[in-house]
Amino acid sequence: IELKSKIAQFEFENPLMNASGVWCENAEKLDEMKNSSSGSFVTKSATPQLREGNPSPRYVEVPLGSINSMGLPNLGFDFYLNYSLKFQEENPGKINFLSIAGMSMEDNLEMLHKLNDSDFKGLTELNLSCPNVPGKPQIGYDFEATEKILEKAFEFFKKPLGVKLPPYFDFAHFDEMAEILNQFPLAYVNCINSVGNGLYIDTENESVVIKPKDGFGGIGGAYVKPTALANVRAFYTRLNKNIKIIGCGGVESGKDVFEHLLCGAEMVQIGTHLARNGVQVFDKILTELSEIMNQKGYNSIDEFRGKLKSL
Numbered sequence: 060i061e062l063k064s065k066i067a068q069f070e071f072e073n074p075l076m077n078a079s080g081v082w083c084e085n086a087e088k089l090d091e092m093k094n095s096s097s098g099s100f101v102t103k104s105a106t107p108q109l110r111e112g113n114p115s116p117r118y119v120e121v122p123l124g125s126i127n128s129m130g131l132p133n134l135g136f137d138f139y140l141n142y143s144l145k146f147q148e149e150n151p152g153k154i155n156f157l158s159i160a161g162m163s164m165e166d167n168l169e170m171l172h173k174l175n176d177s178d179f180k181g182l183t184e185l186n187l188s189c190p191n192v193p194g195k196p197q198i199g200y201d202f203e204a205t206e207k208i209l210e211k212a213f214e215f216f217k218k219p220l221g222v223k224l225p226p227y228f229d230f231a232h233f234d235e236m237a238e239i240l241n242q243f244p245l246a247y248v249n250c251i252n253s254v255g256n257g258l259y260i261d262t263e264n265e266s267v268v269i270k271p272k273d274g275f276g277g278i279g280g281a282y283v284k285p286t287a288l289a290n291v292r293a294f295y296t297r298l299n300k301n302i303k304i305i306g307c308g309g310v311e312s313g314k315d316v317f318e319h320l321l322c323g324a325e326m327v328q329i330g331t332h333l334a335r336n337g338v339q340v341f342d343k344i345l346t347e348l349s350e351i352m353n354q355k356g357y358n359s360i361d362e363f364r365g366k367l368k369s370l
């Protein structure tokens with residue numbers, strides 16, 4: 060069974076990795092990710108300086124997924140760059156993804172310049188979809204701002220760059236966003252980030268369950284799989300073929316991975332399910348995916364990737 064995936068000049072032994080923000084904020088978690096069976100890993104979205112983030116409770120598991128308003132807590136850009144440089148030194152030929160989520164255009168450009176001038180050999184993920192920084196609308200929902208940051212970035216940034224997108228829910232938005240993204244030599248597009256500003260209610264206490272933003276937070280887990288699959292498919296069918304798609308949202312099993320791959324995903328990320336169960340989920344899900352491929356007589360993912368049938 061061949062589970063290889065390719066993005067830019069990189070080949071991964073399997074398509075699984077964590078979703079940024081999950082199991083990747085500090086060295087202990089990143090070490091567990093790098094030592095897991097995942098094909099790669101991504102760091103927590105970084106800001107130039109360390110951030111405490113929002114007051115807790117700010118991440119809560121709920122029956123069908125999770126709700127979070129973390130507020131971009133992270134150890135600061137330099138920590139994740141240094142961790143990545145150490146990783147590639149200690150693992151020649153292997154690379155990781157490094158996510159950035161500046162609070163401004165200047166922040167993002169500053170971090171991109173530092174990455175460009177560094178020995179970082181991996182892939183950079185520009186997060187355009189953080190839903191939980193009060194007062195900061197998501198760049199991904201502002202088409203002009205998205206085009207502007209990508210224009211500015213590609214004036215100087217010469218390393219592989221991907222973008223993390225929020226979910227879209229309208230064909231006009233799929234079309235407009237795809238038209239913008241197709242103008243740029245992106246290595247990949249990652250769909251989706253959490254479904255922004257949901258509300259989960261504890262009826263016993265008649266209250267919300269997270270402290271920030273009066274309980275409004277990004278929704279992840281099983282709740283969001285249909286939306287995630289739709290966004291993966293919508294961009295897979297609209298973007299030029301050298302822009303790969305990373306699928307993220309609602310993955311709890313080999314079957315869920317198979318669905319993302321059928322929609323066209325090159326890599327598949329796990330967030331809520333990983334947060335709940337830890338890094339052994341990668342072993343379990345790889346076994347389940349292999350079983351499905353065996354049953355269907357597929358020897359490699361390329362035999363079915365993107366081949367979702369219409370009726």
Ligand SMILES: C=Cc1c(C(=O)O)[nH]c(=O)[nH]c1=O
Pocket residue numbers: 080104127128129130131132160186188189190191192252253277
């Ligand atoms: C980078 C901030 C994000 C956060 C956060 O730190 O609140 N939560 C998400 O679900 N997605 C994000 O992109």
